[in-house]
Amino acid sequence: MICIIYFLAQGGVPLNSAVSLKEARGKREVAKQLLDQNIDPSQRKQADRRKAIAKSNAATFKGVADEWMAKKSAQWVKTTIDNTQAKLDKHILPWIGSRPIADIEASDILSLVQRVEERGTIETAHRLKMLCSRIFRYGIATGKVKYDPTIGLHDALVPLNVKHRATITEPKAVGALLRAIHAFEGTFVVQCAMRITPYVFVRPGELRHAEWSEIDFDTAEWRIPAEKMKMRVMHIVPLARQALSILKELQPLTGSGRYVFPSIRNASCPMSENTINASLRRIGYSKEEICAHGFRAMASTMLHEQSWNTDVIERQLAHKEGNAIKDAYNHARHLPERKKMMQHWADYLDALRQGANVIPLHSHRQA
Numbered sequence: 001m002i003c004i005i006y007f008l009a010q011g012g013v014p015l016n017s018a019v020s021l022k023e024a025r026g027k028r029e030v031a032k033q034l035l036d037q038n039i040d041p042s043q044r045k046q047a048d049r050r051k052a053i054a055k056s057n058a059a060t061f062k063g064v065a066d067e068w069m070a071k072k073s074a075q076w077v078k079t080t081i082d083n084t085q086a087k088l089d090k091h092i093l094p095w096i097g098s099r100p101i102a103d104i105e106a107s108d109i110l111s112l113v114q115r116v117e118e119r120g121t122i123e124t125a126h127r128l129k130m131l132c133s134r135i136f137r138y139g140i141a142t143g144k145v146k147y148d149p150t151i152g153l154h155d156a157l158v159p160l161n162v163k164h165r166a167t168i169t170e171p172k173a174v175g176a177l178l179r180a181i182h183a184f185e186g187t188f189v190v191q192c193a194m195r196i197t198p199y200v201f202v203r204p205g206e207l208r209h210a211e212w213s214e215i216d217f218d219t220a221e222w223r224i225p226a227e228k229m230k231m232r233v234m235h236i237v238p239l240a241r242q243a244l245s246i247l248k249e250l251q252p253l254t255g256s257g258r259y260v261f262p263s264i265r266n267a268s269c270p271m272s273e274n275t276i277n278a279s280l281r282r283i284g285y286s287k288e289e290i291c292a293h294g295f296r297a298m299a300s301t302m303l304h305e306q307s308w309n310t311d312v313i314e315r316q317l318a319h320k321e322g323n324a325i326k327d328a329y330n331h332a333r334h335l336p337e338r339k340k341m342m343q344h345w346a347d348y349l350d351a352l353r354q355g356a357n358v359i360p361l362h363s364h365r366q367a
Contacts, residue, residue: 167294240346
């Protein structure tokens with residue numbers, strides 16, 4: 001009887017001579033208890049084996065990365081999710097994805113990033129190191145690994161020469177750029193997109209995905225839903241008179257559709273992501289001089305030079321605050337001051353475009 005029950009407890013594996021009588025009796029008791037509960041010992045062992053395998057898989061780098069991605073996906077916009085997953089799938093998981101995360105060492109991560117470095121994509125190499133580090137830190141927090149092996153790798157990588165977004169901040173040069181934008185001869189939709197970009201200085205993706213339902217002409221506000229924002233927080237863009245005028249001029253053409261700036265090929269889709277950059281090249285500005293994202297840097301630099309409150313500027317740029325909860329509930333923070341600033345900014349840009357010798361004295365200088 002002992003042998004039969006133990007045989008069942010082993011999932012059909014015969015008794016081994018190395019198993020002691022005491023151990024066999026202990027396993028027999030476990031098996032007997034299972035049988036008394038109408039549980040098949042062999043099936044229990046198979047289930048335990050499956051759990052062990054699942055647990056082992058969860059502790060692989062891929063398992064931890066998948067868990068981390070699932071957490072982050074609730075906070076990120078779709079493009080960030082797609083780009084991060086693409087980096088994992090292309091550069092990381094094929095080499096270390098199936099390995100237990102606790103067994104991965106600094107040299108393994110270095111091999112990954114050096115493979116990318118050799119192709120000359122130094123910034124990508126640094127981003128991959130940071131991505132691995134974030135997954136290891138999550139693994140530490142969830143008890144799957146003891147330390148982050150990417151710590152100390154910084155000096156082992158080719159130094160990253162940080163390139164800021166190409167922009168223009170010298171007033172006369174800004175005026176010349178604005179005049180070139182107003183002389184642009186593209187389609188009317190793209191003309192309007194080009195003209196409104198400096199006034200609102202939102203991220204290019206936020207502009208091209210703008211919908212008419214988000215525009216409130218009565219309050220002169222554009223309210224961008226949280227799911228469209230990089231920081232996943234609803235954002236208010238006060239619309240200066242000049243921005244409202246552009247939108248009202250465009251409304252008869254695209255107002256019956258969803259997007260403010262629809263694609264020329266398919267009105268049910270937004271304008272192409274490269275439209276603004278391509279248009280800037282058409283009017284004679286290289287990527288080293290100005291890019292679509294550079295209007296944000298332009299506004300930030302020049303408004304700071306004019307002594308506007310840093311908190312007001314940062315809030316209008318939709319930069320993340322240190323407190324995520326505070327950030328989520330304060331989308332209207334500094335709104336009266338932001339409305340004043342946005343109208344001032346539009347008036348200032350118009351004066352530069354018209355060639356005025358503008359001295360940006362500002363009455364809101366902080367003490």
